[in-house]
Amino acid sequence: MPREVLVYIFSSIHQVLRAEKVLQKADLPFDLIPVPKEVNPDCGLALEVEPDWADEVTAALAAAGLVIEVVYRRRGRDFHQLPQP
Amino acid sequence: MSGVIYCDQAATSFPKPPAVIEAVTRALTEFSASPGRSAHRMSLAASRTVFEAREAVAELFSVDDSSQIAWTLNVTQALNLALTGLLQEGDHVLTTSFEHNSVMRPLSWLARTRRVEVEVIPVPPSGQVDPAEFSRRLTGRTKLAVVNHASNVVGTICPLQEVKAALGGVPLLVDAAQSAGALCLDPIEEMADILAFTGHKALLGPTGTGGLWVRPGLTIKPLVRGGTGSRSEFEEQPEFMPDALEAGTPNTHGLAGLAAGVRYILDTGIETIRRHELELTEKFLDGLSQIKGLQLYGPSDPHLRTAVVSVNLAGWSPSDLALTLDREFDILTRAGLHCAPRAHRTLGAFPEGAVRFSFGFFNTTEEIEAVLTALDLLSRRRT
Numbered sequence: 001m002p003r004e005v006l007v008y009i010f011s012s013i014h015q016v017l018r019a020e021k022v023l024q025k026a027d028l029p030f031d032l033i034p035v036p037k038e039v040n041p042d043c044g045l046a047l048e049v050e051p052d053w054a055d056e057v058t059a060a061l062a063a064a065g066l067v068i069e070v071v072y073r074r075r076g077r078d079f080h081q082l083p084q085p
Numbered sequence: 086m087s088g089v090i091y092c093d094q095a096a097t098s099f100p101k102p103p104a105v106i107e108a109v110t111r112a113l114t115e116f117s118a119s120p121g122r123s124a125h126r127m128s129l130a131a132s133r134t135v136f137e138a139r140e141a142v143a144e145l146f147s148v149d150d151s152s153q154i155a156w157t158l159n160v161t162q163a164l165n166l167a168l169t170g171l172l173q174e175g176d177h178v179l180t181t182s183f184e185h186n187s188v189m190r191p192l193s194w195l196a197r198t199r200r201v202e203v204e205v206i207p208v209p210p211s212g213q214v215d216p217a218e219f220s221r222r223l224t225g226r227t228k229l230a231v232v233n234h235a236s237n238v239v240g241t242i243c244p245l246q247e248v249k250a251a252l253g254g255v256p257l258l259v260d261a262a263q264s265a266g267a268l269c270l271d272p273i274e275e276m277a278d279i280l281a282f283t284g285h286k287a288l289l290g291p292t293g294t295g296g297l298w299v300r301p302g303l304t305i306k307p308l309v310r311g312g313t314g315s316r317s318e319f320e321e322q323p324e325f326m327p328d329a330l331e332a333g334t335p336n337t338h339g340l341a342g343l344a345a346g347v348r349y350i351l352d353t354g355i356e357t358i359r360r361h362e363l364e365l366t367e368k369f370l371d372g373l374s375q376i377k378g379l380q381l382y383g384p385s386d387p388h389l390r391t392a393v394v395s396v397n398l399a400g401w402s403p404s405d406l407a408l409t410l411d412r413e414f415d416i417l418t419r420a421g422l423h424c425a426p427r428a429h430r431t432l433g434a435f436p437e438g439a440v441r442f443s444f445g446f447f448n449t450t451e452e453i454e455a456v457l458t459a460l461d462l463l464s465r466r467r468t
Binding site for chain 2: 017034
């Protein structure tokens, strides 16, 4: 069974790269991935985060004033939209 | 090019810091891919380069949100974007008689095509703008004021904070072609609402780089529309910055160099750069006052200007003087009207113009002495 991850979608590449900078500074684990086409046809990027780190990641992004457009819980090709953090 | 005394920094700065050359070379050799489109590692490296360049410029201008900076090819494109993206049919705009054609030409076009009323505030030959002239001319239709931060002809520095205060909330568009990287732009919110800059002058970057900072809350219509890598499912341009004002693949290689140029300025300190350029200008102005038949334009107080000094020498046409300086003395200057015919009319130097010497952080006092010696020699020789 595929592992569960969270996928954070932002409004622009600029915001994704700001998020990357914020999380690197905060030393929090994440991965940059292409936006999954199942949920968004953009040619952009998204953040992939382990569920255990989600609270800390969300808090760090919010503290930096970053607006997360939407978060999905992903298992393989199954996506479930979470309520706004 | 070695062996020359480069005094044309107001056009394009030279030499560039080695880090700029290394950054451009690295971008070209290691990750020459499209930023913000694909998600593979080379595209990511390109995206990060563009992002870091934006962050570097934001740090230099003390801008909190770097997404409010949109890239353009140069300051001319940035000015065109702001002017055509803001001014509509019947609007009133204030400007001065010391503006570059990159402001005057789009304004003339807007006057002709959108019936924008362009009011040009006369500025004395010193180039010093009187902020009260702006408040006096405000009308209910005044949509914008546009001024340069420093004149590209005589270097006169505009008191931006006073001009902005005099506008009572009407947005101020600043042409920072000559000041970005040379003068302090902090606090930017008190100096401008929109700021157009170029990368290839005092920011020490390559040509083909520039941008527009837009105060949050102000909306400008784009000059070009197209691919941004975002909101690809829609056929309308995104409305968020910077994508709203950027379309098409940007100059990633140039922006890599620009980021390195701006980092060089941040590491050196803008105050250190200003102090050095002030020293050079002071020495140059002192020396010029000893040369017979030399006509100096603009303020004689170096503190009122950037390191841009235009002159004429009795008995010489500007073009002959510049040519002789180049051919015989390896001194590179710019002769003519410097794309600012109205400023030259005010100075009484129209239509022949003047010879412009412009210095930068890498010019030395020895070079200033060599230029003064050459001018002194030529003042005794008539064509």
